[in-house]
Amino acid sequence: MAQKTLFITGASSGIGAATARLAVEKGWNVGLFARSEDKLQALVEELGDKALALPGDASQLEEQRRAVDKLAGHFGDVTAAFANAGRGTSAAGTLEGDPEDWQSMVTLNVMGVLWTAKAIAPYLQKNKGDLVLTGSAAGRRHIKGSVYSATKWFVHGYAGNLAEEFREWGARVTVVAPGMVDTPFFDEAKPDKLKPEDIAASVLFALEAERRASVREIFVMPTD
Incomplete structure (x- = not known):
């Protein structure tokens, strides 16, 4: 059986780290991409030789490209990617929002996703693999003045x-x-809300679906 290798952005904590843990449990190799090298190294120590730390900035195309290529060189190929890196903004709304903070957030939430797609596309063209993007329920409804929500509308459309x-x-x-x-x-x-493991399970569900089935969207909402 061919090895399965997953590139994950925003892998140092939260949804990214939970997805890495579950993927390794299910037999995947994982490339862990994030800015926090210390957290990545700690996660590699936990996960063992099926994980590779790839420190870098998701807002930079060349850093993502180098990381994907390094991952492919290490494990032989990259068969999937999870464009998960993203962040919110400090002040809500247009009137009170900080333009510099908007710029930084849009660069990561929008361009960072584009860069993951660009970096992984040559591999998926050859191996018919998978790309998963972290959207948001906020990207399917209108929230007063929310620039963050608008970036997630982009992710869903793209x-x-x-x-x-x-x-x-x-x-x-x-x-x-x-x-x-x-x-x-x-x-x-937010102890009464979803856990990162809930989203990780959805990512692996999509990745491991029978090839005849293309799971386009998964919405996961807190029960309570």
């Missing part, structure tokens, strides 16, 4: 466009849209 492009190669694209998840994304804990 995921559908990518799916139509990649299907010509036999590759698949999925957007996973969580409601509120108890992760470091928020300043305060």
Whole structure:
């Protein structure tokens, strides 16, 4: 059986780290991409030789390209990617929002996703693999003045466009849209909301679906 290798952005904590753990449990190799080298190394120590730390900035195309190529060189190929890196903004709304903070967030949430798709596309064209994007329930409804929500609307629209492009190669694209998840994304804990492991399970569901089935969107909302 060919080895399965997954490139994960935003892998140092939260949904990314939970996805890495579950993927390794299910027999995948994982490439862990994030800026926090210390956290990545700690995760590699936990996961063992099926994990590779790839420190880098998701907002930089060449850093993502180098990381994907390094991962392919280490494990032989990259058969899937999870464009998960993203962040919110400090002040909500247009009037109170910080333009520099908007620029930084849009660069990561929008361009960072584009860069993951660009970096992985040559591999998926050859191996008919998978790309998963982290969307959001906020990307399917209108939230007063939310620039963050608008970036996730982009992710949902782009995921559908990518799916139509990649299907010509036999590759698949999925957007996973969580409601509120108890992760470091928020300043305060959200113990009654979703856990990162819930979203990781959705990512692996899409990746491991029978090849005849292309899981385009998965919405995961807190029960309570």
